[in-house]
Structures are given as C-alpha cells and as structure tokens.
Amino acid sequence: MEQQKVSYYNEISMMMFGFGDSHKPNPETVRLVESIVLSQLRLIVREALKYSKNDTLKPEELIFLMRKNKYKMRRFVKYLHNQELKKRIESNVVDLTNIPKNSLIEFIERIDETGELTDLSEFDEVKHER
Incomplete structure (x- = not known):
C-alpha cells in the first residue's frame, strides 16, 4: 500500500x-x-x-489523550459550547439558555472525576501568557 x-x-x-x-x-x-x-x-x-477498539479513530480517543491537560480540555469544551451556540443561533432558536449537551461534552464529563476539565470559570494562565 x-x-x-x-x-x-x-x-x-x-x-x-x-x-x-x-x-x-x-x-x-x-x-x-x-x-x-x-x-x-x-x-x-x-x-x-492504542485506545481504539477496532482501529478506527474516534474523537473520544483523542479527548482521552488530552485529559491530563486541563487547559487544553477547557478550551476544547469552550469550543464545543460555542459551536453548539452557533448552531442554535443559525437555526434561529430563540431560547439560548437551555443548550443540550454535545455527546463529546458528555464523554468529557464522564472521564472528569474532579470537575476541573469542564470548569470554564477558572482563569486560563497558559492562554493569558500567550
């Protein structure tokens, strides 16, 4: 090949x-x-x-690799939230308060034992330094 x-x-x-x-x-x-x-x-x-079951790469395997870097994970979660918000705005959905969770965010919440990966309120030191 x-x-x-x-x-x-x-x-x-x-x-x-x-x-x-x-x-x-x-x-x-x-x-x-x-x-x-x-x-x-x-x-x-x-x-x-290595974490894949059938040699097919899914987003969950990549997320699992990033799990130890809380700053990258938070930026990714924020990105997913913004993507969902953008979809709702483009589809003219008026209620933006009750946004359904993306399946990747649900996966992140399952592997996040401390809650720090989805805590978007904490200051991003790495991004600030850049």
Whole structure:
C-alpha cells in the first residue's frame, strides 16, 4: 500500500505570515515546520489508536489523550459550547439558555472525576501568557 503524500505547505506558509514571518517565508523553513507537524500528528494518531477498539479513530480517543491537560480540555469544551451556540443561533432558536449537551461534552464529563476539565470559570494562565 503506497502512502499518499500529504502537504500543508500553503496553510503553514500563511500561518507563519500570520504570526509575523514574511509574506513568502523561506520554503525550507516551511517544509521543516510541516515535517514536524506531520510527525507530531502521526504520533498522536498512533497513540490514540492504542485506545481504539477496532482501529478506527474516534474523537473520544483523542479527548482521552488530552485529559491530563486541563487547559487544553477547557478550551476544547469552550469550543464545543460555542459551536453548539452557533448552531442554535443559525437555526434561529430563540431560547439560548437551555443548550443540550454535545455527546463529546458528555464523554468529557464522564472521564472528569474532579470537575476541573469542564470548569470554564477558572482563569486560563497558559492562554493569558500567550
């Protein structure tokens, strides 16, 4: 089975520009960043597949890997809440107070023994430092 070549050259180049690099960053630097990102993604997928039942990667396996970083988890939970809110607004739902829980949020709540992963009221030190 031949492995397909994946390239995020244009996206990485635009992200580098967005973070302050020149409009056309050095191609070697872009390729280096791309190889690092792809290497890390492959590592994450391999690690997540260890928790998979049938070699099919589901979001729950990726969430399980992130569970030890409460700041990443909180940002992800906030993202899920915002996505649900956005769907409700786009579908012209008037009552925004009683938003149903996303199945991923329910999964996070099941693995969150202390409640700190879904506590969005705590200050995000990591994001503040950035």
